[in-house]
Amino acid sequence: MSPFSESPITSSDKIFIAIRSDIVAGVIEAGSKLSEAELSTIHGVSRAVVREAINRLENVSLVERKPNIGARVVTLTHQGLIQLYQVREALEGMAARLAAQNMSDKEIAQLNKLLANHFEEVKDGESYYQEAGDVDFHYRILLGSHNQQLISMLSNNIYHLVRMYRVQLGMAGPRVTTAFVEHKNIVQAISNRDGELAELLMRRHILYSKNNIEAKLKQN
Known part of the structure; x- marks a missing residue:
């Protein structure tokens, strides 16, 4: 559920x-x-x-x-981040690939609309906060996979732990603009029904996010 x-x-x-x-x-x-x-x-x-x-x-x-x-x-640690994002990269990459295959045209249109709404938040370059649930870009793609096992695995187990790292360490500063551009590219790949590219871009996006959070953890 x-x-x-x-x-x-x-x-x-x-x-x-x-x-x-x-x-x-x-x-x-x-x-x-x-x-x-x-x-x-x-x-x-x-x-x-x-x-x-x-x-x-x-x-x-x-x-x-x-x-x-x-x-x-839980404490936000370097080791915890690495292990969590290794799992996240694999599972969300799979979700993006399946979303490109399984999302309806209506769902893709809604995803593009969501991204357009997010643009209003990031154009100042200061923050990119997404509430949990359907207004969260990553959660919307997870739902778009239409794979109930994958949805359950991510949303019921690590979704909010991932959000904890993202909200507290990864949603402000210079990373904001580049993260949004990466989101746009992922949506474009999904819109083009290119599952292989969508997975590659999602995995790369999560890797970059991990690197950003990792740098902030080291600073702290």
């Missing part, structure tokens, strides 16, 4: 989504300990609801548990 399905959202879901968003955006800092009591007070829910949310956050790779420490937000 997609993490952005249209099924009714429960109060438990809302807390999970709220904490997840705070982790991805860095409001709850990477590496910080999660306190059930503190979070239950902030969100006005029981500790049982918070505990369930933390368990779900662990399942999507945003939280880890350590002996004698408890639940902590």
Whole structure:
């Protein structure tokens, strides 16, 4: 199931989504300990609801548990980045190739429209923030693969961890303009139904993004 399905959202879901968003955006800092009591007070829910949310956050790779420490937000590390982006490059490259084969003409038109909307955000050259879900370029291409196994593997496991690296380290500065141009080239390959080129360009795009984030991690 997609993490952005249209099924009714429960109060438990809302807390999970709220904490997840705070982790991805860095409001709850990477590496910080999660306190059930503190979070239950902030969100006005029981500790049982918070505990369930933390368990779900662990399942999507945003939280880890350590002996004698408890639940902590994952730390953004060089090794973690390398391993994550090796997987991302392979799977999203495959998604781009399948999208070129499987997306309908309507879906491709919507993808081009999405990119046109993104242009308004990047023309100042300062930032390129994409909300999670259908307005995220990468997520839209993943859906366009029409491969449910691939969609589940990415969206239910590492999607938000990838976003954590992207949002906190990779969506500002000089990389913004070049990333947008790379997106345009990927969409053009998909529009031309050139799956081989779409995969190559996506893999290269993710490699460049990894290099950018890696440089920022080293600076920190």
